[in-house]
Amino acid sequence: xxxxxxxxxxxxxxxxxxxxxxxxxxxxxxxxxxxxxxxxxxxxxxxxxxxxxxxxxxxxxxxxxxxxxxxxxxxxxxxxxxxxxxxxxxxxxxxxxxxxxxxxxxxxxxxxxxxxxxxxxxxxxxxxxxxxxxxxxxxxxxxxxxxxxxxxxxxxxxxxxxxxxxxxxxxxxxxxxxxxxxxxxxxxxxxxxxxxxxxxxxxxxxxxxxxxxxxxxxxxxxxxxxxxxxxxxxxxxxxxxxxxxxxxxxxxxxxxxxxxxxxxxxxxxxxxxxxxxxxx
Numbered sequence: 001x002x003x004x005x006x007x008x009x010x011x012x013x014x015x016x017x018x019x020x021x022x023x024x025x026x027x028x029x030x031x032x033x034x035x036x037x038x039x040x041x042x043x044x045x046x047x048x049x050x051x052x053x054x055x056x057x058x059x060x061x062x063x064x065x066x067x068x069x070x071x072x073x074x075x076x077x078x079x080x081x082x083x084x085x086x087x088x089x090x091x092x093x094x095x096x097x098x099x100x101x102x103x104x105x106x107x108x109x110x111x112x113x114x115x116x117x118x119x120x121x122x123x124x125x126x127x128x129x130x131x132x133x134x135x136x137x138x139x140x141x142x143x144x145x146x147x148x149x150x151x152x153x154x155x156x157x158x159x160x161x162x163x164x165x166x167x168x169x170x171x172x173x174x175x176x177x178x179x180x181x182x183x184x185x186x187x188x189x190x191x192x193x194x195x196x197x198x199x200x201x202x203x204x205x206x207x208x209x210x211x212x213x214x215x216x217x218x219x220x221x222x223x224x225x226x227x228x229x230x231x232x233x234x235x236x237x238x239x240x241x242x243x244x245x246x247x248x249x250x251x252x253x254x255x256x257x258x259x260x261x262x263x264x265x266x267x268x269x270x271x272x273x274x275x276x277x278x279x280x
Contacts, residue, residue: 006081006112007077007078007079007080007081007082007083007084007106007111007112008078008083008084008111008112008113008114009078009084009086009102009103009106009111009112009113009114010029010033010083010084010085010086010114010115010116011086011092011093011094011099011103011113011114011115011116012025012026012029012030012085012086012087012093012115012116012118013026013091013092013093013115013116013117013118013119013120014026014047014087014088014089014090014091014118014119015047015090015118015119015196016090016091016119016120016121016124016195016196016221017090017119017194017195017196017197017200017221018196018197019047019050019051021118021119021196022047022050022051022118022119023116023117023118025116026051026116026118027051027052027053029085029116030047030048030051030053030055030085030087031053031054031055031056032056032057032083033055033057033083033084033085034057034058034077034082034083034084035057035058035059035060035074035077035082035083035084035085036055036057036058036059036060036084036085036087037060037061037062037070037074037084037085037086037087037102038059038060038061038062038087038088039061039062039063039087039088039089039093039097039098040061040063040089041059041060041061043089044059044087047087057083057085060073060074062074062086062098062102063098064098067098067101067102068101071101071102071105074102075102075105075106075109078106078109078111079109079111084102086098086099086102090119090121090221091119091120091121091122092115092117092118092120095120095122095138096140096141096166119196121166121192121195121221121223122138122164122223124192124195124196124223125164125190125192125195125223125224125225126162126164126225128190128192128202129162129190129192129202129204129225130190130204131162131188131189131190131225131226131227132162132227132228133162135160135161135162135228136161136162136163136164137159137161137162137163137164138163138164139152139156139163139164139165140165140166141165141166141167141168142165142167142171142175142178144171146174146178149174149175149178150178150181150182153178153179153181153182153183154182154258154259154262155262156182157182157183157229157259157262157263158229158262158263158264158265159228159229160228160229160230161228162225162226162227162228163225163226163228164223164224164225164226165223165224165225165226166222166223166224167222167223167224168222169217169218169219169220169222172191172214172218172222172224173211173214173215173217173218175224176189176191176207176210176211176214176224177211179207179226180207180208180211181251181259182259182262182263183207183226183229183263184207184242184263185206185207185208185211186206186207186208187206187207187226187227188204188205188206188207188226188227189204189205189206189207189210189224189225189226189227190202190203190204190205190224190225191203191210191213191214191218191222191223191224192222192223192224192225193218193219193220193221193222194220194221195221195223197220197221199220207226229263229264235266236266236267236270236271236274237274239260239264239266239271240274240275240278242260243256243257243260243271243275244275244278244279247275247279253272253275253276254272256275257271257272257275
């Protein structure tokens, strides 16, 4: 047990696929923590077996369905001086996984918060994507509903940084199609699947190419990396061909002009008027 009054919250990154990627410190923390809060206790047991570790502290579940209630219990243990270790199924806790609520609560009671760095699907996907990585943003999972997904993507249409998303295999085709609709089919992207695992795969190409590929079905854990918008967007005339092509495919002119306006900063009315004139 940690000395009374000196509770510590430790966020530990776990392997995203290959258990050999675990940091040596992870095994030490698993073996010595007073409390291990695990997103999935069964996966934790398998990880401990892979690392040949026998935890000496108590193990509790800590996932999206019990996070609010469990946080109160864990804060009390921290008050008592416990060393509380948080691990999720893969990657760093609090990054699209449980952890943020407990970190905030721990900071609120002046408890030390630290972490064990390790594997990251976000950073690995960026590194292998072939896209610019000098500036990037992480957007997590897109909304499940189509309308909300489009709305979020439209808000990112003028984002110049490389963007990283997580996505479920049964939604990847729809998400890529939505990206194509909002960002344009020529935008470069990479779909990174099963990173560090036996069937690791990285598909690079334009969004229109990736949409066609995903139509056949995609399995596994997926991270998507998408290039940011070009800084130079040109004038209204430079956008007309792309607008008219999308309208010819059956999209509403008003919607297309709205997307292009969001992506380029050009006037939606000017785009609409120019497209109408070109159609005459």
